[in-house]
Amino acid sequence: MDESGLFFKDTTRKTFHIKGQDCAGGKRSKERITIALCASMTGEKLQPLVIGKCRKPRCFQKLDPKTLPVIYRFNKKAWMTSAIYEEWLKLLNKQMTRQNRKILLFVDNAPSHPALTLSNITVKFFPPNTTSKTQPMDQGIIQTVKLKFRKRQMIHMVKEMERQPDVSGPDLLKQINILDAIYWLSSSWKETEASTIEKCFLKAGFISDTSQELTQELHAESCDDLDDDDIPLAVLKLSMDLFGCEFNELKEIDETLATCDNAEIDWTKPAHDLLSDINEQGETDDESEEEDMILSQFPNNKELLDCVNKIKTFSVHRGCSKLLKNVFQMEELISCLIVQKERQSSITDFFTPRGSV
Incomplete structure (x- = not known):
């Protein structure tokens, strides 16, 4: 870890x-x-x-x-x-x-x-x-991720x-x-592939039953399982x-970024300041963050379903079966959410109670 x-x-x-x-x-x-x-x-x-x-x-x-x-x-x-x-x-x-x-x-x-x-x-x-x-995590696992x-x-x-x-x-x-x-x-x-993790453990000196086979692979290639040919030119x-x-x-670019407080505690500080330094479980005020988050406008049901149909059409047009499969799964989940929302409505929303006319 x-x-x-x-x-x-x-x-x-x-x-x-x-x-x-x-x-x-x-x-x-x-x-x-x-x-x-x-x-x-x-x-x-x-x-x-x-x-x-x-x-x-x-x-x-x-x-x-x-x-x-x-x-x-x-x-x-x-x-x-x-x-x-x-x-x-x-x-x-x-x-x-x-x-x-x-x-x-x-x-x-x-x-x-x-x-x-x-x-x-x-x-x-x-x-x-x-x-x-x-x-082992520093031998290529974190870098790969x-x-x-x-x-x-x-x-x-x-x-x-x-x-x-x-x-x-x-x-x-x-x-x-x-x-x-x-x-x-x-x-x-x-x-991240299991073989990548195994190679990184081996590189760090951890020996297993498959070490001999992995050692040959380790000399032949790096621990990184990312294929350079799979990187789009626009990304490069x-x-x-x-x-x-x-x-x-x-x-x-962020490998030297601190992940914990390595500074020694100054025990000569007043008790109030010591408690403040030790207790790190507070949180920042999200409203005062320097970079304000931009949230998209919430779509209604029709807009959402129209979008799903467009993605479905796109998938068929491009011949992408994997995307089409995911779109159908997404459509099923969206439909369930819409139905659940409708079930929360009161029966009086659809029928007029007797004697109210």
């Missing part, structure tokens, strides 16, 4: 422009989250942990955070804290207890990782200053530039919210325009 910071709006450039327009200035966004990924040396993956700054960002609207494809937690700095780590570890221990499994978990010795004694998990800490070599994330982010930007040609780059970036980031991260993690170009680097270098 390991954490990493992730800028989901930062461009690493102070300006960004759309082809054919003058360069538009704008502040670099510092909207960040902390992600924590955990996997076994056989490629089994746990649900990602995402730490944001708000209890329930406005983009969640009526979504229950418990239904998200990640475990979502928050604090003022979007950092891993001892409380979040302890809660996550105890949840994992319950899961292992239900499955009647006992596991060995390796983590770094960060201040946010207190020593705990659990029934089904034995936690081992990597020696100080060795995680760059011994932490980030590249897959950036690919989705860049494809989204290309799409939005076509849909909103009159909107400047900084304004398009502001429209990306933490909900987008969560689903992009979840898809990127699911897409936009990564240079937007980030000022090659696409494969995007995995490095």
